């Protein structure tokens with residue numbers, strides 16, 4: 001029965017003092033966030049949250065995981081996600097929820113019954129605040145993985161070096177995801193720029209092992225299927241010796257130590273092909 | 283191969299459960315090789331061997347632990363690296379050590395190539411898992 005009368009007292013207090021409590025809550029949170037969020041926006045957020053918590057408590061119970069709290073939970077997750085994107089810390093977001101405790105404490109903790117009610121309400125808010133932390137972490141993870149993807153795009157530029165020649169300067173480790181991006185970009189650029197030669201430069205790849213070699217070979221085969229020739233350049237002496245000891249064979253794929261040599265080779269081939277074309281016409 | 287058990291006591295340890303852990307292990311090995319004064323070609327060969335063995339451990343052994351330490355022997359210094367997993371082991375090690383043999387879709391050069399890249403190579407495998415130990419010496 002104690003639980004029921006607690007709920008009852010809480011509902012009554014929350015309903016009777018809605019505007020005053022909400023005002024105080026906004027003021028406490030606003031002070032905490034030091035004007036980094038407009039009072040209007042904060043008022044709307046906290047108002048919705050207050051009303052949905054009140055509705056849930058009225059409907060029954062103080063179990064934050066119960067169904068009645070579905071709406072309150074979605075509001076909190078929403079709030080947490082937008083705060084995460086705006087760069088607030090998870091502590092600041094959780095404190096926004098805890099602040100409602102501070103507001104209710106003086107009103108409730110006047111007698112024993114009130115104190116018990118306050119404790120139960122505090123436990124509810126603890127649960128709800130934890131939820132914001134969880135949502136915060138999930139949002140940050142999403143942001144990080146989308147940034148990683150963007151970085152992947154950025155770090156694999158495919159550039160037109162000359163008429164008919166595109167270059168792919170690879171920097172860093174070449175894993176499967178990276179290879180996929182490089183390959184797609186290279187093939188697209190070959191088509192867009194109407195090129196016949198591609199130079200893949202691995203000066204910036206620190207380790208060339210069997211996995212990297214396999215990825216390079218795949219890329220070359222794909223380019224060949226589109227009628228383009230690939231040259232691998234930027235093979236430093238220590239990498240050359242390692243590749244040989246490892247037993248990797250690049251077959252008939254031309255390799256060069258420098259990008260300049262590779263470009264010269266590509267241009268020579270292009271000139272020769274043009275000559276052949278002319279001869280073919282005669 | 284000599285027992286480098288004492289070296290392991292002071293070793294740097296990298297737990298490998300993802301492919302970025304392999305990159306990490308590679309970096310640890312490279313740093314040790316630089317600190318041990320290995321010439322650039324030796325550094326590169328050692329790091330590449332570590333890359334192969336680390337990735338095998340991840341793909342076929344379900345992950346494991348890499349330990350690396352500087353070692354010294356009659357005035358020369360080198361790097362010792364150990365790869366230990368608790369995977370299914372390699373049923374036929376002689377075949378697996380052959381150039382071009384792969385049970386998956388690799389080039390089948392990782393094990394045999396790694397052996398050629400280092401000075402000492404030892405592999406112990408069984409139902410309890412696989413342990414590969416390698417050493418690359420300075421000059």
Ligand SMILES: Nc1ncnc2c1ncn2[C@@H]1O[C@H](COP(=O)(O)OP(=O)(O)OP(=O)(O)O)[C@@H](O)[C@H]1O
Nearest residue numbers: 210338342343371378384385388389390391392393
């Ligand atoms: N740690 C391990 N545990 C279980 N099996 C292994 C392990 N390491 C290697 N093997 C087995 O040995 C085979 C040969 O390994 P190796 O590294 O030479 O080639 P690969 O990994 O298949 O291809 P590559 O390394 O050239 O990309 C593997 O295909 C696998 O079946």
Ligand SMILES: [Mg+2]
Nearest residue numbers: 338388392393
């Ligand atoms: Mg392998």
